[in-house]
């Protein structure tokens with residue numbers, strides 16, 4: 001069993017550490033945030049990730065947490081880098097946290113530890129890290145690119161049962177060591193050079209994002225021609241050459257990975273002399289898609305000034321508390337800018353930086369007296385939204401379903417006006433149960 005140091009106690013670092021400990025390895029996780037380390041030492045988990053607490057708990061004697069680089073590095077055979085690589089203003093990846101790890105290593109490190117890059121970095125980063133290690137005299141430290149594909153919300157299962165493990169190395173012995181470290185996990189291994197491994201990760205995320213923007217554009221066409229994107233996507237996805245994944249139309253992608261990885265790959269290509277036009281379009285479609293919900297509300301409500309809107313779900317997707325690049329941020333900001341009052345509810349995410357938005361403790365509290373409710377995140381709890389209680393609580397029972405979570409016919413039958421994404425709109429049969437009738441606004445399809 002190996003001794004592993006992990007730099008970064010975030011979503012990737014903690015899941016990686018917990019899972020390697022579960023595989024029997026001895027793990028030390030290092031972070032720079034004292035509060036985070038204190039909480040972890042006290043047995044608390046600073047992020048919401050289903051199952052993580054249990055895995056950490058049952059491996060308490062094999063995993064420790066520290067602020068001290070020496071404590072992490074001493075005796076470690078692997079130095080995993082799992083720090084953030086957020087976008088800069090130019091759209092390039094910000095590698096400053098990666099450099100803080102490389103530059104923060106002690107001047108002398110015993111043995112031959114392998115630095116393993118789990119953070120998502122542009123192709124070419126490995127070469128720069130290798131050069132920087134060499135310049136520091138740390139030629140005995142190996143380097144391997146081993147990108148991470150886990151998805152928040154299912155991270156433990158994704159780590160333990162991945163579709164593949166990608167290992168890009170300069171020295172085949174380093175690659176062997178990293179592959180060996182994963183024994184106990186049954187999957188395909190993709191061995192490559194370092195630049196190719198780096199590009200696998202960016203290409204995979206860019207391709208998933210492309211599918212989302214593609215189906216969102218199909219949804220927008222559906223609205224114009226009277227088709228239902230849910231049926232269209234099902235018909236398309238059953239083609240074995242295409243598959244059903246990432247064909248759910250909605251309000252666009254967000255999160256800490258897709259947006260930044262799309263721009264990072266676009267920038268990487270552009271900086272290398274190739275304008276990646278497809279990704280430019282993927283990005284623009286996504287930006288417009290987030291705003292379409294606001295347009296739908298404008299059309300339905302005949303303007304937003306003085307209206308009250310409930311945003312249901314804030315996290316960028318269900319089963320996480322991650323608010324990074326969440327579409328809810330853009331929608332809330334647009335609604336506020338148009339003069340609407342905004343209430344919001346999320347079962348897990350409790351952001352304190354959504355200025356001007358009233359965060360509510362329950363769905364019922366959020367929808368009381370509102371002119372419309374928007375399903376922003378498809379939390380399972382919201383499947384039961386169209387109840388008589390909710391309908392009675394709303395000033396106008398209008399649901400804009402940004403994730404096509406609900407059955408339109410059932411929502412209409414329950415007395416709601418319903419509008420999804422790329423689906424025919426629905427009105428409640430026989431009016432809106434004594435609620436004020438909608439102004440005869442144009443539908444988006446007009």
Ligand SMILES: NC(=O)c1ccc[n+]([C@@H]2O[C@H](COP(=O)([O-])OP(=O)(O)OC[C@H]3O[C@@H](n4cnc5c(N)ncnc54)[C@H](O)[C@@H]3O)[C@@H](O)[C@H]2O)c1
Pocket residue numbers: 007008009010011012013030031032033036082083084085097100101104118119120121148149150151152256257
């Ligand atoms: N979150 C995901 O779903 C996911 C999935 C696959 C890949 N990735 C990639 O993995 C990387 C990490 O993502 P994340 O979501 O876990 O980030 P995160 O922001 O949740 O965690 C990063 C942690 O690194 C710490 N840190 C910063 N500098 C440090 C240093 N010098 N030493 C030790 N710790 C340091 C931060 O304090 C923070 O706790 C990113 O490159 C991301 O693109 C993320």
